[in-house]
Amino acid sequence: MPEFGPDAPTGYLLVAALLFATGVFAAISRRNAIGVLIGIELMLNAAALQFAAYGRFAKSAADPQGQTAAVFVIVVAAAEAAVALALLFAVYRRTRDIDLEQNRELRS
Amino acid sequence: MTLPAPLAALPAPELALCVGLGAILLADLVPALVARRVAPWLGLAACAAAGVCLAVAPGDGAGMFAVDAIGRLARGLILALLALQLLAAAGDRRPARDVGVLAAALVALALGAGVTAAASHALPLWLGLELVALSSYALVACGGGDRRAAEAGMKFVLFGGVASAAMLFGLGHLYGATGSLDFASIGSGLAAASAAAVAPALLLAAAGIAYKLALVPLHGYAPDVYQGAPPLAVAAVSTLPKVAAAAALVRALQFVVPPAVAAPAALAAGLALVAATSLLFASFTALVQRCARRILAFSGIGHGAAVVLAAACAPQRAAVAAIAFYLLAYTAANTGALVCLALLERGPRGSDLAALAGSGRRRPWVAALLCLFVASLAGVPPLAGFLGKWGVLRLAFADLGAPALLAAAFAFVAATAIAAWSYLLIVRAVLFAGDSGPTDPREAAPLPVPLPTAVVLLLCAAATCGLGLWLDGFTAFAAVGP
Incomplete structure (x- = not known):
């Protein structure tokens, strides 16, 4: 099996790690809630890609568990995005702002 | 009696909660039933049925769920807490149209908590935690709350999304390192793998559970959610996920150790x-x-x-x-x-x-x-x-x-x-x-x-x-x- 290329896991895993790192960076650096949400989606997609890659290049034979997990991740990511967007709409309707720094009424 | 394959994949108590959730959502479409506030009582009936199932036939759901002491105790506690929450919801003076949403979210929360507490496979564990999270967000923000409830919900969903995605990435790495998502196979695979290679993955996977238990440094959302959310939602969100996460932690430790x-x-x-x-x-x-x-x-x-x-x-x-x-x-x-x-x-x-x-x-x-x-x-x-x-x-x-x-x-x-x-x-x-x-x-x-x-x-x-x-x-x- 080649070390790198379409028939080796390395490339897929590298892309997944890169996606995950980008998502983490977006999630912790963005002040806008939509930006954080995009970061979370990137992290979830990185995980799905990783599952699919590990399933395809499993040690013995291709393992269906990884592909199954990836499909589940896609479905749950959609559900999570729907709930999160509904919540952000609720915040926006009340305060006209979804900036995390501006919505800070709750404190000790 | 044998159930068709997709239904047999879920243990009987959780299946009973699923049926109850469907009944509540259907009853929410009938105005006469909404006006009579039947939703909490439907939920209580499902809860009782789930309790009987748990005592008689907990079931291992096609091998993805464990039948062990901590799972049994945690699921029993989860059902008892659900019954308390539904009773409190029945006594709540909120408008009748909100009661159905509240009861549905509570039953969904208990369903996710039960799946999490019973799971001996990484996929149902993560799915259970996600169901717990999604219904918690709904409870916190959609209960007719005010601006502070919405703010609490927003912080909750963003914190929770990051923790859940990080946990999933860690689980993916564990799957790659051990070749399986089953706890037992992960445990035996970990014994063979080098500690340095799997430690980051284990840490990421543990983050999801630590978040549900609100451990430092993943506790940040808890005070805001407690303060901003409607009180009944806080009572549910502060107890059920903790029970589920504690059971998951104990089970995960049992398979590693x-x-x-x-x-x-x-x-x-x-x-x-x-x-x-x-x-x-x-x-x-x-x-x-x-x-x-x-x-x-x-x-x-x-x-x-x-x-x-x-x-x-x-x-x-x-x-x-x-x-x-x-x-x-x-x-x-x-x-x-x-x-x-x-x-x-x-x-x-x-x-x-x-x-x-x-x-x-x-x-x-x-x-x-x-x-x-x-x-x-x-x-x-x-x-x-x-x-x-x-x-x-x-x-x-x-x-x-x-x-x-x-x-x-x-x-x-x-x-x-x-x-x-x-x-x-x-x-x-x-x-x-x-x-x-x-x-x-x-x-x-x-x-x-x-x-x-x-x-x-x-x-x-x-x-x-x-x-x-x-x-x-x-x-x-x-x-x-x-």
Whole structure:
């Protein structure tokens, strides 16, 4: 099996790690809630890609568990995005702002 | 009778909750049923059916779920808590159209918690945690709450999304390193893998559970959610996910570490360090809070950390009984305290200590019960909370050869002593502080407490006072089975 290329896991895993790192960076650096949400989606997609890659290049034979997990991740990511967007709409309707720094009424 | 394959993949108790959830959602489409507020009672029926299923045939759902002591106890506790929450929802005075949403979210929360508590496979574990998270967001933000509830929901969903995605990425790495998503195969695969390669993956996977237990440094959302969300939502969100996450933690540890032997020193020390940090941080931070619900939030962080301390102790078999009892005592007292607070609060910032001042005069019985629940949380003997703490301490002091566990046990004692002061702040505000609220004659004679709510309070109080009498019986009950 080649070390790198379409028939080796390395490339897929590298892309997944890169996606995950980008998502983490977006999630912790963005002040806008939509930006954080995009970061979370990137992290979830990185995980799905990783599952699919590990399933395809499993040690013995291709393992269906990884592909199954990836499909589940896609479905749950959609559900999570729907709930999160509904919540952000609720915040926006009340305060006209979804900036995390501006919505800070709750404190000790 | 054999079920078709897709249904057989779910254990019978969770299947019963699924049916109940469907019934609630369908009943929500019929205006006559909505007006009669049937949703909580439908949920209670499903809860009872699930309880019977759990006692008779828990089921292993095509091998993805474990039938073991911690799973049985945690799911039983989850169903009991769901019944309490549904009763409280039935007694709530919110508009009839919101009751269906509330009941549906509660049943979905319990369903996710049950799946999480029973899972012995990474996929149902993550799916259960996600269902818990999504229904928690709905409970916090959609219960007819105000701007603060929406803000709490937004912080909750963003924090939770990051924690969940990080956990999933860690699980993916574990799958790559061990070739399986099944806990048993992951456990045997981990024994062969190098520690340095899998440690980051394990840490990421543990983050999801630590988030549900609100352990430092993943606790950030808890105080805001407690303060901003509707009180009944807080009572659900602060108990059910903790029970589920504690069960998942214990099960995961059992597969990584064989149940009969002590945890490896490094693992136990890591868990003890996390527990001690959270305990001390929570107890000190609670002292400077000016809101009763935020004090309860930091109390919840401390109680979650105590469970981790118990899980770090060996042997696992004894830890299961101690953890189950601790969770039972904590959830009963916490649910009772939050329901009491809901009855005492008035106005938009009603849970502030200043706003609660003298509220005990309006509802003396509720205030007395609140003091009872808070005393149990603080660990005043002979209440259930004290016995729970005692059980955890006995485990931690059982093995005097592990310095990390010993240090964490001393941190637990110190944190309990410090936290007692913050609980006293609540008692002082409710009982002794002068009444600063408006002297409206309608306010002076509040509405009577609804019957279902009174039943909830009495059940919580009975558990808080009476569990001590049944401690031996409970330990024997917890020890039965695999």
